[in-house]
Amino acid sequence: MPIGRKPINRDFIMPLNTAALGLPICNLLEEIRARLQEERNLVLEAPTGAGKTTVVPLALLDETWLTNRKIIMLQPRRLAAKNAALRMATLLGESPGQTVGYRMRLDSKTSSATRIEVVTEGILLRMLQDDPSLSDVGLIIFDEFHERSLDGDLGLSLALNARDTFSRSPTLRIMLMSATLGTAALEAFLECKAVKSEGRLFPVEERYGQNSKPRERIVDRVTRSINKALAGHPDSSLLVFLPGQGEIRRTMEQLDPPPGVELRPLYGDLSLGEQQAAIAPCREGRRKVVLATNIAETSLTIDGVDVVIDSGLERKPRFDPQTAMSRLTTVKISQASSVQRKGRAGRLRPGTCYRLWSEAQQEQLAAQDEPEIQSADLSSLALQLFAFGVYDPGELAWLTAPPAGAYQQAIDLLLGLAALEKTDAGLRLTPHGNAMAEISAHPRLAHMLLLGDAVGARETAAHLAAVLSDRDPLSRDSADMRTRLEYLSGEVACPGALRAWEKRTLQLARQLSQQLPKATRPNAGKPSYEQLPGLLLASAYPDRIARQRHSGGYQLANGRSCRFASPNALDKSKWLAVAEVGGVAGRTGDVIRSAAPLDPALFDTLLKPQLSEATIVDWDNKSGRFLAERRTSVGALSLRKVQLDSVSDEARTQRLIELTREANMANLSWSAPCEELRNKVRLMARLESDWPSLESEDLVPTLEDWLAPYLLAVKKLSDLKKLDLYTALESLLSWEQQRRLRAELPERFEVPSGSKVAIDYREDPPILPVKLQEMFGCRDTPSIAGGRIALVVHLLSPAGRPLQVTQDLPSFWNNSYDAVKKEMRGRYPKHPWPDDPLSATPTRFTKHRKQS
Numbered sequence: 074m075p076i077g078r079k080p081i082n083r084d085f086i087m088p089l090n091t092a093a094l095g096l097p098i099c100n101l102l103e104e105i106r107a108r109l110q111e112e113r114n115l116v117l118e119a120p121t122g123a124g125k126t127t128v129v130p131l132a133l134l135d136e137t138w139l140t141n142r143k144i145i146m147l148q149p150r151r152l153a154a155k156n157a158a159l160r161m162a163t164l165l166g167e168s169p170g171q172t173v174g175y176r177m178r179l180d181s182k183t184s185s186a187t188r189i190e191v192v193t194e195g196i197l198l199r200m201l202q203d204d205p206s207l208s209d210v211g212l213i214i215f216d217e218f219h220e221r222s223l224d225g226d227l228g229l230s231l232a233l234n235a236r237d238t239f240s241r242s243p244t245l246r247i248m249l250m251s252a253t254l255g256t257a258a259l260e261a262f263l264e265c266k267a268v269k270s271e272g273r274l275f276p277v278e279e280r281y282g283q284n285s286k287p288r289e290r291i292v293d294r295v296t297r298s299i300n301k302a303l304a305g306h307p308d309s310s311l312l313v314f315l316p317g318q319g320e321i322r323r324t325m326e327q328l329d330p331p332p333g334v335e336l337r338p339l340y341g342d343l344s345l346g347e348q349q350a351a352i353a354p355c356r357e358g359r360r361k362v363v364l365a366t367n368i369a370e371t372s373l374t375i376d377g378v379d380v381v382i383d384s385g386l387e388r389k390p391r392f393d394p395q396t397a398m399s400r401l402t403t404v405k406i407s408q409a410s411s412v413q414r415k416g417r418a419g420r421l422r423p424g425t426c427y428r429l430w431s432e433a434q435q436e437q438l439a440a441q442d443e444p445e446i447q448s449a450d451l452s453s454l455a456l457q458l459f460a461f462g463v464y465d466p467g468e469l470a471w472l473t474a475p476p477a478g479a480y481q482q483a484i485d486l487l488l489g490l491a492a493l494e495k496t497d498a499g500l501r502l503t504p505h506g507n508a509m510a511e512i513s514a515h516p517r518l519a520h521m522l523l524l525g526d527a528v529g530a531r532e533t534a535a536h537l538a539a540v541l542s543d544r545d546p547l548s549r550d551s552a553d554m555r556t557r558l559e560y561l562s563g564e565v566a567c568p569g570a571l572r573a574w575e576k577r578t579l580q581l582a583r584q585l586s587q588q589l590p591k592a593t594r595p596n597a598g599k600p601s602y603e604q605l606p607g608l609l610l611a612s613a614y615p616d617r618i619a620r621q622r623h624s625g626g627y628q629l630a631n632g633r634s635c636r637f638a639s640p641n642a643l644d645k646s647k648w649l650a651v652a653e654v655g656g657v658a659g660r661t662g663d664v665i666r667s668a669a670p671l672d673p674a675l676f677d678t679l680l681k682p683q684l685s686e687a688t689i690v691d692w693d694n695k696s697g698r699f700l701a702e703r704r705t706s707v708g709a710l711s712l713r714k715v716q717l718d719s720v721s722d723e724a725r726t727q728r729l730i731e732l733t734r735e736a737n738m739a740n741l742s743w744s745a746p747c748e749e750l751r752n753k754v755r756l757m758a759r760l761e762s763d764w765p766s767l768e769s770e771d772l773v774p775t776l777e778d779w780l781a782p783y784l785l786a787v788k789k790l791s792d793l794k795k796l797d798l799y800t801a802l803e804s805l806l807s808w809e810q811q812r813r814l815r816a817e818l819p820e821r822f823e824v825p826s827g828s829k830v831a832i833d834y835r836e837d838p839p840i841l842p843v844k845l846q847e848m849f850g851c852r853d854t855p856s857i858a859g860g861r862i863a864l865v866v867h868l869l870s871p872a873g874r875p876l877q878v879t880q881d882l883p884s885f886w887n888n889s890y891d892a893v894k895k896e897m898r899g900r901y902p903k904h905p906w907p908d909d910p911l912s913a914t915p916t917r918f919t920k921h922r923k924q925s
Contacts, residue, residue, distance in 0.1 A: 096122075096123060096124030096128055097119070097122075097123045097124065097270050097271060098119055098123045098124040098125050098128050098129060098270055099124070099128060100270070101117075101119075101268055101270050102128070102129070102132045104268055105117065105129065105132070105133070105268060106132070106133065106136060108265075108268065109133070109136065109138065109212075109246050109248075110136070110137075110138060112265055113236070113244050113245070113246055113247065114246070114247050114248070114263035114264065114265040115246070115247075115248045115249075115265060115268065116248070116249050116250075116254065116256055116259045116260055116263060116265060116266075116267040116268070117129070117248060117249070117250045117267070117268050117269075117270070118250075118251065118252070118253075118254045118256055118267055118268070118269045118270070119250065119252060119269070119270035120252045120270065120271070120274050120416065121252050121274055121413065121416030121417070121419070121420065122274050122374075122416065122419070122420050123252075123270045123271075125216075125250050125270070126146075126157050126160075126216055126250070127157060127160045127161050127164065129214070129248075129250070130144050130146055130161065130173075130189045130214060131161055131164060131165070131173075131189070133212060134172075134188055134189065137243075138211065138243035138244075138246070139211040139212060139243075140211060140243060141188075142209055142210055142211030142212075143187070143188055143189070143190060143209055143210050143211065143212075144188065144189045144190070144210075144211065144212045144213075144214065145190050145192060145197065145200070145210050145212070145213045145214070146189065146190070146191045146192070146213075146214040146216055147192055147193070147194050147196075147197055147213070147214065147215050147216060147225065147228065148191055148192070148193060148194075148216050148217065149193070149194060149216075149217055149220050149222050149225065150193070150341065150368055151177045151178070151180070151193055151341075151345060151348075152345060152348045152349070152352075152368060152373065153216075153217070153368075153373055154175050154177055154191045154192065154193055155169075155175055155177070155180070155191075155345060155349075156352070156373060157175075157191050157216075158173050158174060158175035158182070158189075158191040161173040161189060161191075169182040170182035170183055170184050170187065171184060171186055171187065172186060172187065172188055172189065173187065173188075173189045173190075173191070174187035174189070174190050174191070175190065175191040175192065176190055176191075176192045176193075176196050177192065177193040177196065178193065178195070178513070178581065178584070179577065179580050179581055179584065180345060194222055194224035194225050194228055195224050195513060197213070197224075197228040197232070198224060198227065198228060198231070198457055199513060201228075201231050201232070201235065201461070202457075202460060202461075202510070202511075205235055205238070205239070205461065206235060206238075206239035206241070207232070207235050207239075207245060208239075208241070210245060211243070211245065211246065212245070212246040212247075212248065213228075213232050213245070213246070213247050213248070214248045214249075214250060215228070215229060215247075215248070215249045215250065216250045216251070217250070217251050218249040218250065218251050218254060218259075219251040219252070219253045219254050219409055219413075219441065219442060220251075220442060221441075221442055221443070221444035221445055221446075221473070222445050223445040223446050223449045223451075223453075223454060226444060226445070226446050226471070226472060226473060227446075227454055227457065229247070229249075229472065230469040230470060230471050230472075231457075231461060231469070232245070232247055233247065233469075233470050234461075234463070234468075234469050234470070247263070249263070252412070252413060252416065253409035253410075253412050253413060253441070254267070256269075258472070259472070262470075262472050274416055274419040274420070275419040275420075275421070275422055275423045275424065276419065276423050276424075277381075277415050277416070277418045277419040277423070277424045277425065277426050278423075278424070278425045278426070279415065279426050279428065280425060280426065280427050280428070281428050281430065281431055281432045281435065282294075282298075282427070282428060282429045282430055282431065283431060291315070291316070291320060291384050291386060291429075292315075292320050292323045292324050292327065293327075294384070294429050295313060295315060295320075295324055295382065295384055295429070296324055296327045296328060298382050298427055298429060299311060299313060299324075299328060299362060299382060300328075302380050302382060302425075302427060303330065303331065303334060303362070306379075306380050306425065308360070309360065309377070309378070309379050309380045309424075310355065310360040310361045310362070310363070310375070310376075310377035310378045310379070310380070311361075311362045311363065311378065311380045311381070311382060312363045312365060312369060312375055312378045312380070312381050312382070312417050312418070313362060313363065313364050313365065313381075313382045313384075314365060314366070314367065314369070314370075314381070314382070314383045314384055314385075314387075314414050315364060315365070315366065315384050315386070316366070316384060316386040316387050316388045316403045317340075317366060317388040317401070317403070318338075318340050318342060318366070318544065320384075321338050321340060321364045321365075321366070322338075324364055325338065325364060328362070330362060333358060333359050333360065334359070334360055334361065334362060335355065335359060335360070335361040335362070336361070336362050336364065337350065337351040337361050337362070337363045337364070338351065338363075338364050338365075339351040339352070339363050339364065339365035339366070339368060339369055340365065340366045340368055341366065341368050341544075342543060342544040342546075343573075344573050344576075344577055347573065348368075351363050351365070351375070352369075352373060352374075352375045352376070353376065354376040354377060355376070355377055360377060361377065363375055363378065366387070366388070367387045367406075367410065367414075369417065370410060370413045370414055370417075373417075374420045374421070375417065375420075376421075377421075378417060378418065378420070378421075378424075379418050379419070379421065379422050379423065379424035379425070380418055380424060380425050380426075380427070381414055381415060381417050381418040381424065381425070381426045381427065382426075382427045382429070383406075383411065383414045383415070383426060383427065383428050383429065384429055385405055385406055385411070385428060385429055385430045385434075386403055386404070386405060386406065387403070387404060387406050387410070388401050388402065388403050388404075389401070389402060389404055389445075389448070390402075390445075390448075390449060390450075391448045392448055392449050392450045392451075392479060399449070399450045401655075405438060405439075406438065406442075407438055407439045407440060407441050407442045407443075408435070408438045408439065408440050408441075409440065409441045409442060410442060411428065411435065411438065414426070415428075444472070444473040446471075446473050446474075446475055446476075447473060447476060449479075450479075450483070451475055451476075451479050451480050451482075451483040452482075452483040452486045452487060452515070452516045452517075453515055453516060454475065454480075454483065455480060455483040455484055455487060456487060456492060456506065456509060456510050456516045457510065459487075459492075459493065459500075459501070459502045459506065459510070460502065460506075460507070460510035464499055464500060464501070466480060484500065486516070486517075487506065487516060488500075489615060489616075490506075490509070490516060490517065490520040491503060491505050491506070491520075491682070492505060492506030492509050492510075492516060492520070493506055505520075505523065508523055508590070509523065511588060512585065512588045512589070513584075513585075513588065514538055514542060514585060515541075515542070517613040517614060518537075518538040518541055518542065518585075518613055520612060520613060521534055521537065521538060521609050521610075521612050521613035522534045522535065522538050522585060522586075522588075522589060523589070524608075524609065524612045524679075525537075525609055526589050526590065527596055528598060528599060528600055528605075528608070528679065529599060530600070530605050530609070531586055531589060532562075532582075532586065533558060533562075533605055533606070533609065534609055535582040535583070535585045535586040535589075536557070536558055536561040536562065536578070536579075536582050537554065537557075537558065537606070537609050537610065538582070538585050539561075539578045539579070539581040539582035539585060540554070540557050540561075540578060541613075541652055541653075542581060542585075543577070543578065543581070545557070545653065545666070545667060546571060546574050547571070547667075548653065548666040548667055552637060552641055552643060552665055552666060552667050552668055553641075553642065553643055553667075553668070553669065554606055554610065554652055554667050554668060554669040555606050555669055557667075558606060560575060561575065561578060561579060561582070598678055598679055600675070600679060601672075603670075603672070604672045604674075604675060606650070606669035606670075607648075607649070607650040607669045607670050607671035607672060607675070608650075608671075608672075608675055608679055608680065609650075610650035610651070610652050610668070610669050610671075611650035611671055611675070611680055611683070612679075612680070612683075613652075614650065614651060614652060615630060615683045615707070615708065616629065616630050616631040616708055617629050617630065617631065617650070617651040617652070617654065618630040618648070618649075618650060618651075618671065618683070618707050618708065618710065619635060619648065619649040619650075619651050619665075619668070619671075620647065620648055620649075620710050621646070621647045621648070621649075622634075626662070627649060627651075627665070628709070628710065629651065629654075629663075629708070629709075630707050630708025630709055630710050631708055631709065632708070632709040633654075633662075633663055634662045634663070635651065635654050635662060635663040635664065635665050636662065636664065636665065637664070637665050638664045638665075641665075643665075643668060643669075643670065646670040646671070647673075648670070648671040648672070648673050649665070649668045649669065649670060649671055650668060650669050650670075650671040651665055651667075651668040652666075652667040652668060652669070653665075653666035653667045654666060673712075676707065676712060680707075683707050684705055684706065684707055684712070685705075685706055685707075686703065686704070686705050686706075687703075687704055687706070688701055688702070688703055688704075688717070688721075688724045689701065689702050689703075689704050690720055690724045690725055690727065690728035691728060692728075692732075692790055697789065698788075698789070699720045699725050699728065699788075700716075700720070701716075701717040701719070701720040701721075701724055702714050702715060702716050702717055703715040703717060722785055725784075725787075725788075726781050726784045726785065726787075729784050729787060729793070730776045730777055730780065730781060730784070732790070733773075733776055733780065733793070734773055734776055737769060737773060738769060738772065738773060738776075740790075740793050740794075741793060741794075741796060741798050742793075742794045742795070742796060742798055743798065744798070744799065745835075746799050747798050747799050747802060748835065749834045749835065750767070750799060750802055750803065751767040751768075751802070752834045752835065752837065752839075753814055753818045753834055754766075754767050754806070754814070755767070755768075755837070756818060756834075756837070756839070756858070756862060757810075757813075757814065757817070757818070757858070760858060760861055760862075764806075764810065765805045765806065767802060767805065779801060779802075779804060779805055780801055782801075783796055783797065783800070783801045784796075817857060817858040817859060818832075818834070818839075818857055818858060819832065819857065820832065822841055822855055822857070822864070824841075824843050824847045824848060824851070824855070824915070825847060825848055825849065825850050825851045825915035826846070826847035826848075826849075826915040826916055826917045827915075828843070828847055828917055830842065830843050830847075832857070832864065836865070838862060838863065838864065838865050838880070839857070839862070839864055839865070840864065840865050840866075840867055841855055841864040841865070841866050841867065842867040842869060842875075843866065843867070843868065843869060844868075844869045844870075844871065844873075844917060845868040845869065845870070845876055845877075845893070846871075846904060846905055846915065846916050846917065847915050847916065847917050848866070848868065848882070848910075848915060849905075849907070849910045849911070849913040849914060849915040849916070850910070850911055850912065850913060850914070850915050851882060851915070852882075852883060852886075852911060853882065853883070854866065854879075854880060854881060854882040854883070855882070863880050864880070865878060865879075865880050866878070866879055866880070866882060868885070870897060870900075870901065871901045871903075871904045871919075872901075876893050876897065877889055877893060886910055886911060890910055894906045894908075903919040903920055904919055904920065905920050
């Protein structure tokens with residue numbers, strides 16, 4: 074047993090939990106132990122108040138398969154993590170940091186004696202980086218897994234991979250816990266049967282509202298409901314769920330609570346101390362209204378609360394693939410979340426839940442929360458995977474796989490940040506990318522931190538990264554990022570209202586700075602003091618470099634337009650490095666939340682890697698020739714244009730390819746032989762699998778491969794119509810395929826009369842138009858391709874008009890010929906109409922010419 078660790082007496086825990094606490098989860102502990110003794114995975118579904126978060130880890134500490142290794146329990150939120158650790162330590166009569174500890178950003182309490190660590194989800198990823206085998210961990214518990222956070226899903230996949238990669242005995246156990254899991258998919262994924270607890274939730278009365286009035290603000294509805302609930306429940310404290318910090322602030326401004334009622338905000342950006350104050354008991358004779366985001370949904374008991382008011386809304390980040398930016402979007406909660414929120418009212422006594430929507434709308438809510446991986450920025454996930462040596466997400470088992478489009482955008486960003494490079498073995502991390510992966514920040518910010526260190530501005534870069542890692546309380550008042558830096562550096566005294574933010578941000582900045590390599594001499598040049606903020610932001614957000622438009626506002630390097638919400642001192646800057654933009658998804662314009670001036674002289678020095686150069690060729694109608702210019706750009710923003718004296722064959726060919734692609738090949742000469750060739754190849758491809766496709770959707774993407782060699786002689790757009798397109802298309806076939814095409818799909822078919830009739834390949838199946846008399850004696854339907862394709866025979870009158878269309882010639886002779894003969898014999902008496910066409914002599918002549 075490691076020094077400093079002591080065994081936990083199971084007999085001590087069981088009586089304590091069962092007798093003193095009476096928690097329902099205790100009835101399942103023996104089943105949980107038995108299942109984990111035999112199986113590697115377990116899914117535990119236990120309602121709010123069952124005691125799973127605090128009792129289960131303690132009850133498993135003395136299991137033989139644990140062999141004195143740690144239990145790691147993941148909590149999605151810092152406040153829940155700290156309170157879970159505190160509660161477990163209290164049950165053991167200890168302080169956090171002894172048997173039970175916790176680790177999270179900016180705060181940790183552990184020691185060599187710690188055997189249960191409650192951690193936020195990003196900490197597990199850091200642990201996996203430090204020790205990919207998790208050799209010191211015997212059990213990982215993913216608590217509140219129903220939230221399906223990105224880090225939670227990634228952590229689960231990596232933990233499963235670590236277990237499969239590093240075999241050991243006893244094996245690593247994995248447990249998923251929540252009150253509302255939707256267990257069927259999890260049971261199938263983990264190949265185990267769920268354990269379910271009935272829980273201990275006091276009855277909660279549900280009171281539904283009506284449909285909201287048009288354009289009614291959610292803050293107004295909530296305020297009205299709070300006032301009504303305070304009057305109707307004079308002894309109760311209230312927990313109110315709002316979508317975000319802005320709604321909480323506006324609700325507090327509108328409320329005028331009666332004496333003895335305290336207003337307490339509760340959201341993620343508050344310090345842990347402020348969050349703790351919101352859930353702590355009120356003083357004697359007082360009650361409170363806690364205005365919270367979904368941070369209060371799970372794993373928290375708020376003293377005195379037995380009334381919940383639920384707005385039914387939450388704010389979630391949504392990655393917009395069109396702009397490569399994440400936006401906070403207000404969405405309806407799921408039914409699972411509504412159950413979690415309702416449960417907050419029944420933790421301590423019977424309660425009431427006011428839902429500000431109708432009962433019919435409740436049925437229309439999604440059953441479970443959408444996994445964050447389906448709508449998130451995946452650049453951090455992609456960087457972590459490469460750091461773990463996973464070069465394709467398909468190498469891991471995923472409960473929900475990363476969407477291919479969003480993952481590719483993440484790869485493109487990492488390439489742009491020089492974190493990845495193309496090698497003979499595929500994409501791999503660069504040394505710079507490896508350094509980025511060691512920093513617990515978004516890849517953009519990790520890149521910025523490393524650049525800041527390289528130019529001798531480690532502290533400024535750390536301050537900026539810390540500000541951008543958290544919600545920015547100054548974004549409502551000032552868009553200039555230099556203001557934040559002045560507060561954090563001490564150049565300007567920080568306002569009292571921002572002191573908690575200042576302290577938290579400086580603490581995070583120190584942590585980020587400590588993750589950088591040991592201080593070295595600058596090796597990338599030295600920007601001026603004035604250039605530094607813009608340089609650092611532009612390195613992190615090269616797609617948000619912005620240039621002022623003559624008509625007002627700015628254009629971003631990603632092509633979007635943006636402007637300040639109100640007149641701003643930064644409006645005088647021609648160039649900006651924008652850190653944060655806001656707005657509504659789908660709108661063409663965005664609002665600049667924070668930015669810094671950008672000195673364009675940096676494009677010739679430290680920002681030169683962000684530039685791209687390209688030769689742009691286009692057709693000039695006035696001069697009747699192709700013109701070329703050399704264009705230097707940063708994203709969609711053109712910096713310099715230089716007219717070229719001549720256009721190279723390569724550049725002209727590339728432009729012709731682009732024009733042809735834009736026209737979907739309509740600018741080419743599609744003659745009848747070309748269309749016939751396409752139809753012939755289509756017929757053969759249906760019979761055999763190794764024939765190329767000549768369909769437009771397959772030809773357009775590969776124009777460079779098959780059309781480019783024939784474009785060298787094209788000097789004018791009009792010359793495209795003279796192009797030998799048939800030869801270009803035929804070149805896609807091998808010599809053997811060309812030979813077989815001529816043999817099996819001939820141009821003409823010899824009919825019984827001896828005539829060689831042209832086959833019409835414009836239709837499918839192909840058509841053989843032939844006079845009826847020329848087919849006398851033909852007992853079988855004509856066919857091509859070795860009998861595999863029956864021709865559609867158009868039997869024509871002597872005047873060339875269709876008498877019958879058939880793909881079954883024997884049936885025509887037996888069933889339809891007599892009727893045709895009777896009708897046509899009088900109309901065309903000079904042509905033969907024998908009673909027995911199968912024994913008659915085929916002819917293309919009249920009876921007179923035939924006799925002569």
